[in-house]
Amino acid sequence: MDTIELKIRPPHIQVEETLSELIEQLEPGTQLPPEPKLAQQLGVSRATLREVMRTFVERGVLARRHGVGTFVASRIPVLETGLEVLESLDRMADRLGVVTEVSALEVLERLATPSEVLGLGYPEDAQVEVLIVNRVITVEGEPVADLRDIVPLGYLCKEDLGADFHGSVLDILLRRGTPMLSTSRTQIVAELANPKFAERLQIQKGSALLKLVAKLYSYDEKVVDYSVSYFVPGHFKFHVMRRVSQV
Amino acid sequence: MDTIELKIRPPHIQVEETLSELIEQLEPGTQLPPEPKLAQQLGVSRATLREVMRTFVERGVLARRHGVGTFVASRIPVLETGLEVLESLDRMADRLGVVTEVSALEVLERLATPSEVLGLGYPEDAQVEVLIVNRVITVEGEPVADLRDIVPLGYLCKEDLGADFHGSVLDILLRRGTPMLSTSRTQIVAELANPKFAERLQIQKGSALLKLVAKLYSYDEKVVDYSVSYFVPGHFKFHVMRRVSQV
DNA sequence: ATAATGTCAGTTGTCTGACATGTCAACAGG
DNA sequence: CCTGTTGACATGTCAGACAACTGACATTAT
Structure with a gap:
């Protein structure tokens, strides 16, 4: 044809x-x-x-x-930030009419640590080369979130993050189209800010942070992106709609 | 017939x-x-x-x-629990094979405070009589959650909580059948334990707690139950499945 | 008069059978 | 060895019909 x-x-x-x-x-x-x-x-x-x-x-x-x-x-x-739909912080802020900026951006390629290997769903002793993307998201100069993405090099490499990188690894994966993404399984935890985070996020040591640990799956059930995010209270409000089980 | x-x-x-x-x-x-x-x-x-x-x-x-x-x-x-489906802590624990107990149970009827009136979706100046149910949930003697439900008296009153009350207001509402429940909108926040909670939950003052604020809606879109729950880290792990927006 | 019952139109819930489209492996021909 | 074709089989979509439920109104029985 x-x-x-x-x-x-x-x-x-x-x-x-x-x-x-x-x-x-x-x-x-x-x-x-x-x-x-x-x-x-x-x-x-x-x-x-x-x-x-x-x-x-x-x-x-x-x-x-x-x-x-x-x-x-x-x-x-x-209109609000419901968690049922996976959306980048970037798009979310955009939708809410907020301008976000990326600071403290750090991009590197290295071997995954044991906990990262686990998070990516590989066997314990696997040697996996991954792309690490660390950054702090700020709104009007004020830090609101600390994001860290871990992506196997097969899916994304350093060069794929152009100069126009605006903070969202998810958006890059989506724009590219491959692999096809299906769902993200996000774990929700409350955690105290350790000294390192306290400094990065300009908050008091010992503040409560909302921590989201997400595994982004492709259609063939592989983990494409393992990410850990910390959110400073008060800037974004997360909610989830829960349906009543009819059983 | x-x-x-x-x-x-x-x-x-x-x-x-x-x-x-x-x-x-x-x-x-x-x-x-x-x-x-x-x-x-x-x-x-x-x-x-x-x-x-x-x-x-x-x-x-x-x-x-x-x-x-x-x-x-x-x-x-x-060990983990998806948030998409609303399920009582009681049933959840049951499903996981864990035995929970209720302690520090406190049941009273009084007028709702302004913030409670707001949470229940009534106009600001409304006088609403509500049933308050406070309790701490323990597993093997160890506190794991602090729950507080606020229900307008029309839906539930003191007498509806029998002697066999096992900690779940939701289960009582479900068993009763009326009103028909549809969904719950649950807000997710990380919060520091204040001295009062620290004592009730036997944890250190200043620990991070996961706070869930839920509005339970009936089919006619009224708030049936406004609840605030605090969870001690480590006992229950919450997660949510997020689907990738195809747009 | 009043309460129970029947009727009817409108809507969602379910079923049937068919065809469209995507995927993969086997196979034939170069 | 490589490549294109073919066919079986899966999900995706369709059209049309009927069942079940709701609410409003008319009808009947008490």
């Missing part, structure tokens, strides 16, 4: 986007059009629409009532 | 249960049977099965690859 194949976005991705925009425009509590009608408007089958809607219900964005209708939930987690 | 109508569990609920059990029994990375076959085994249509599977994919429990198959994602360590 000589004709140029243009990659079409799969229907369910497109519907997710469109529906998300639609919901944001609607007042909380508004009833959505009936499924058959909405499916027609979006140009997909009802089955596809329903599958997408289910993920929105799961996230608490929509509420469905059998025999009655589908409604926009009265909260708007989309 | 004199015959007793027995409430049949809706298919998608039943499938969710069965599928959940099935997945737990399988090794991570195992491929599931093809959808048509699995649907037949579970006694539902493929469409219904797919809708349920999508929620599992959303939660990162399953990974689907177009044209290849569906796989069980990397196993979540047993």
